[in-house]
Amino acid sequence: MTNLFSSFDPVSMLGMQLNWLSTFIGLTLMPFMYWVIPSRQTMMWNQIINTLHKEFNTLMGPNAAPGSTLTFIALFSLIVFNNSFGLIPHIFTSTSHLTMTLTLALPLWLGFMLFGWINHTQHMFAHLVPQGTPPALMMFMVCIETISNTIRPGTLAVRLAANMTAGHLTMTLLGNLGPMVSMSILPIMIITQILLLMLESAVAVIQAYVFAVLSTLYSSEVI
Template sequence: MMTNLFSTFDPSTNLGTSLNWLSTFIGVFLIPMMFWFIPSRLQIIWIMITNTLHKEFKILMNSQKMNGSTLIFIALFSMIMFNNLMGLFPYIFTSTSHMVLTLGMALPLWISFMIYGWINNTIHMFAHLVPQGTPPVLMPFMVCIETISNVIRPGTLAIRLAANMIAGHLLMTLLGNTGPSLSFIMINFLIITQILLLVLESAVAIIQSYVFAVLSTLYSSEVN
C-alpha cells in the first residue's frame, strides 16, 4: 500500500536498506549472454547501433586527436537507456529518476571537461564567454550570462533526465490507481491507454538517453 504517490520512487526496501539500487547492475549479468552465440542477432543489432553512434559522435566532437573518446559517450548512452527501459518493468526500481544517479553522471563529466579546457585551451575557453559580433557595451553582461549557462549545464542534464522519467511513471501510476473504481468498459479504455503510455515511455527512455549522450558530446567538443 502506497502512503505517498512518490513512494514508487523510494529506493529503500522493507529491510530499511537501499537494495533497490542493485537494479542498476542487472545488466552486468545479462550482457555476457550475447557473446555465447557468435554472431547472435542481438549482437549484430547492438554493433549496428554502436557503429551509428560512433560515427555521429565523431562528427559532433570534431576532433581527430582522441579517436576512442566516443566510447565514453556510447557507454553512457547504453547505461542510461538500459536503466530507463528496466524501470518500465514491474517491481524494478527506476534508478534514473533520482538526481543522485543523473547528477552523478553529469557532474564528473562537466568538471573533467572544464578542467581539461581551462588547462589546455585557456584562450579558447575565454573566447567562448563572448560570442562573436557582441557589441562592446554588452560584453560584461554576455560574460555573466555565458558563465551562468555554463555552470548550470550539469544541473540541466540531470534534471531533464530525472524529470522525464518521473513524469511518465507518475502518470501511469495515477491512471493505474483509478482502475478499481472504474466500470468494465472504462477498464478496457484504461488498459489501452496504459499500453499506449508504455510505448510512449519506451520511446522517451531511448530518446532521453540519446539526448544526454549527445549533449555531453557537444559540451566536450567546445573545450577542444
C-alpha cells in the same frame, strides 16, 4: 504507498538498499553477447553502436582523441538500460533520482571544465564572448555565458530525472484508477496504458540519446 511519490523512494531491507540493484541488472546480461554466436539482437545493438560512433565523431570534430566516443557510447548504454528496466513492474527506476543523474553529469562536466581551462585557456575565454557581440554588451554576455555553463550539469540531471518521473507517475495514476472504473471504460484504460507504455519506451531511448549527445557537444567545446 504513503503518497504518490513513495514508489520512487529507495527501500532498505536488512540494512541494504536493494532497489539500487536495478542499476546493475543490465551488467549481468551484457557479457553474453561477447561469447555466444551473434544473434539478431546482438547484430542490431552493434549497428546502433556503430551509428552512434559515427555521429559522436562528427559532433566532436577532427580534433577529438581516438576512442573518445566510447565514453559517450557507454554512457548511452548505461542510461538506456536503466530507463528500460525501470519500465518493468516492481523494478526501481534509478535514473528517476537526482542521486544517479547528478553522479553521471557532474563528473563529466567537471572533467571537461578542468581539461579546457588547463589546456586551452584562451579558447575557453573566447567562448565567454560570442563572435559579433557589441562592446557594450560584452560584460553582460560574459555573465550570461558563465551562468549557462555552470548550470549545465544540473540541466542534464534534472531533464533525465524529471522525464523518467513524469512518465512513471502518469502510468501509476492511470493504474490506480483501474479498480474504480466500470467494465465499459476498462478497455479504454487498458489501451491508454499500453499506448503510454509505448511512449515511455520511446522516451527511455530518447532521453539517453539526448544526455549522451549533449555531453558530446559540451566536450567538443573544450577541445
